Amino acid sequence: MRGRVLHRISHAWARAEMCVAAVLAAAITCLVLLNVVTRAMSASIFWVDEAAIYAMTWMTFLAASAAVHFSHSVSVTLLTDMLPRPALDIARRVVDAIVLIFALLMLWLCWRWFLPLDLARAGFDSVAFQGETFNFIYAEPTLTLGIRKFWLWLIMPLFAAGLTLHAVSNLVHPRSETAAP
Amino acid sequence: MTAALFLVLLFGAVPISIVLAMTAMSYISQSGNAVLFDSFAQQMFAGTENYGLLAIPLFMLTGELMNEGGMTKRLVNAARVLVGGFRGGLVWINLLANMFMAAIIGSAVSQIAVMSRAMVPAMEREGYDRGFAAATTAAGGLLAPVIPPSMLFVIYGVLAQIPIGDMFLAGILPGLLMAGSFFVVVTLIGLAAEFPKGDWMSAPDALRAILAALPAALIPVAIIGGIVLGIATPTESAAVASLIAFLLGWLVYGELKPSHLSALFLRTAQNASLVIFMVAAANVFGWVVIYEAIPQKLAALITSLTSDPFVFLLIVMGALLLVGMLIDGIAALILVTPILLPIATGDYGISPFQFGVVISINLALGLLTPPVGVGLYIAASMSDVKPTAILAALWPFLIAVLLVLLAVCYFPSLSLILLD
Numbered sequence: 001m002r003g004r005v006l007h008r009i010s011h012a013w014a015r016a017e018m019c020v021a022a023v024l025a026a027a028i029t030c031l032v033l034l035n036v037v038t039r040a041m042s043a044s045i046f047w048v049d050e051a052a053i054y055a056m057t058w059m060t061f062l063a064a065s066a067a068v069h070f071s072h073s074v075s076v077t078l079l080t081d082m083l084p085r086p087a088l089d090i091a092r093r094v095v096d097a098i099v100l101i102f103a104l105l106m107l108w109l110c111w112r113w114f115l116p117l118d119l120a121r122a123g124f125d126s127v128a129f130q131g132e133t134f135n136f137i138y139a140e141p142t143l144t145l146g147i148r149k150f151w152l153w154l155i156m157p158l159f160a161a162g163l164t165l166h167a168v169s170n171l172v173h174p175r176s177e178t179a180a181p
Numbered sequence: 182m183t184a185a186l187f188l189v190l191l192f193g194a195v196p197i198s199i200v201l202a203m204t205a206m207s208y209i210s211q212s213g214n215a216v217l218f219d220s221f222a223q224q225m226f227a228g229t230e231n232y233g234l235l236a237i238p239l240f241m242l243t244g245e246l247m248n249e250g251g252m253t254k255r256l257v258n259a260a261r262v263l264v265g266g267f268r269g270g271l272v273w274i275n276l277l278a279n280m281f282m283a284a285i286i287g288s289a290v291s292q293i294a295v296m297s298r299a300m301v302p303a304m305e306r307e308g309y310d311r312g313f314a315a316a317t318t319a320a321g322g323l324l325a326p327v328i329p330p331s332m333l334f335v336i337y338g339v340l341a342q343i344p345i346g347d348m349f350l351a352g353i354l355p356g357l358l359m360a361g362s363f364f365v366v367v368t369l370i371g372l373a374a375e376f377p378k379g380d381w382m383s384a385p386d387a388l389r390a391i392l393a394a395l396p397a398a399l400i401p402v403a404i405i406g407g408i409v410l411g412i413a414t415p416t417e418s419a420a421v422a423s424l425i426a427f428l429l430g431w432l433v434y435g436e437l438k439p440s441h442l443s444a445l446f447l448r449t450a451q452n453a454s455l456v457i458f459m460v461a462a463a464n465v466f467g468w469v470v471i472y473e474a475i476p477q478k479l480a481a482l483i484t485s486l487t488s489d490p491f492v493f494l495l496i497v498m499g500a501l502l503l504v505g506m507l508i509d510g511i512a513a514l515i516l517v518t519p520i521l522l523p524i525a526t527g528d529y530g531i532s533p534f535q536f537g538v539v540i541s542i543n544l545a546l547g548l549l550t551p552p553v554g555v556g557l558y559i560a561a562s563m564s565d566v567k568p569t570a571i572l573a574a575l576w577p578f579l580i581a582v583l584l585v586l587l588a589v590c591y592f593p594s595l596s597l598i599l600l601d
Contacts, residue, residue, distance in 0.1 A: 021450035022443060025238055032235060032420035036413060049232060056238065056457065057229040063454030064198070073196030074455055074555055080194040095195050102199050105206060109221045135219075156222040 010169035065162035228464025239419035250430015269376030279321025312570035505547015
């Protein structure tokens with residue numbers, strides 16, 4: 001029962017991830033076209049390239065997390081395909097568990113990188129934070145977008161959290177019941 | 182230990198990108214460079230920060246739009262005019278249409294996916310074996326990496342820091358040679374097995390089919406023209422091509438509605454992210470390559486074996502076939518180019534263009550070779566046959582590509598003559 005609720009949350013989250021990813025794919029197309037048009041009129045907008053690249057980055061990590069829910073990832077199934085049905089189910093569970101381990105490791109790595117507790121301890125003052133930790137994550141600027149880069153980097157913890165949700169849900173909920181998007 | 186983990190995860194059906202990232206994690210924890218963990222997520226993110234990579238979703242979108250907008254169908258029809266009446270005509274059509282499509286889609290995997298859906302049911306209806314139909318389609322997909330615009334060439338050009346337009350020129354002759362060799366293979370198979378016979382179209386029908394396909398031909402012209410003339414980067418010409426494909430499908434062919442776009446963007450996001458996420462994971466995997474100084478060790482080993490560029494290329498071919506079997510084309514390209522290119526140009530004086538053509542064909546070949554040929558699995562799942570059934574019909578094509586590859590290695594002019 002709990003598995004079913006969790007699965008529903010995971011499903012809704014994966015759909016939301018794919019929705020945003022699709023919007024970003026459309027944004028990439030428009031931004032690159034905008035670049036072509038403005039350059040042809042010798043009026044290039046300098047931040048468009050960088051915006052298109054980060055739209056792609058966000059699209060990639062959002063869809064990569066959703067791929068775990070929808071089982072879209074590319075993997076080598078040559079050996080596992082030869083297994084009889086019960087063994088195949090066990091092998092799939094093992095893969096689900098490995099994906100969960102990866103997701104948790106990613107969460108931990110993002111924690112090490114963003115150091116949220118140290119930031120809070122420094123009173124959200126990035127200069128004091130840097131003096132404490134020699135971690136310059138909150139100071140790094142973007143080249144042309146005019147915002148701090150950590151706003152863009154936030155996709156990594158978001159990705160790790162989504163991945164963890166989908167991986168846990170896959171583990172407690174049989175995979176065969178997951179529906180297509 | 183790291184190598185063992187890599188193999189266990191890879192063959193245990195763990196997603197390839199996660200295999201790469203976890204191998205890198207294991208390497209870092211063993212090598213004692215724990216400080217690398219602090220920038221691990223950042224390094225993954227940085228793997229996607231590349232302007233050239235934008236071409237990937239855009240080319241995929243163009244492919245989707247062409248398919249949904251009825252352009253694929255019309256190109257297949259135009260091919261039917263040329264060869265439809267021959268015995269085994271549909272096989273020829275499949276190859277010809279694949280050649281057109283190769284000039285547009287630029288990714289072997291998505292080309293195989295698109296063409297399997299279009300061609301395999303049609304061939305089966307005319308009485309071909311489904312495994313053979315899927316094999317012909319998969320073989321046609323091998324043309325994608327060489328006929329411009331090729332995704333592998335885009336990424337190779339970014340990595341090797343050479344003009345992507347010139348890289349496309351270098352691929353034209355080898356691509357035509359490959360297509361020619363496929364026609365020879367099909368003829369030989371046709372002599373052995375009795376292919377079903379198709380019908381010739383009447384002259385007015387033929388004219389209509391060709392006229393209908395003409396606007397679709399704008400797309401490769403826009404892509405290649407834009408890049409070669411230096412008007413647009415490959416990324417920009419891909420965006421322009423997707424716009425043209427959309428307008429043609431909507432206004433000229435009337436098969437596409439703006440309301441279809443959301444589903445197309447969804448599929449583009451899904452498929453492009455598979456590839457780009459792999460690039461991101463390969464970026465952390467690259468640490469393993471760099472910290473172990475693999476290029477230097479390898480260069481020392483190979484130069485002690487031979488000083489002949491052709492023999493070097495043969496060694497590379499063998500190694501890449503193996504790599505291509507294990508790792509998907511684009512990820513493999515990203516892994517091997519930084520290792521092998523300095524050796525090829527520095528120690529053996531091979532042109533980076535010739536080298537790019539050789540490794541791209543090589544890795545595409547790997548796409549269709551078990552155990553990991555992603556293209557093989559996609560063709561199998563799209564046409565609902567076992568990979569082994571496809572392989573049984575595919576091997577003559579693989580041998581043909583291998584022969585072309587040897588020729589491209591032996592005669593540098595095949596890839597360089599159009600550049601002069």
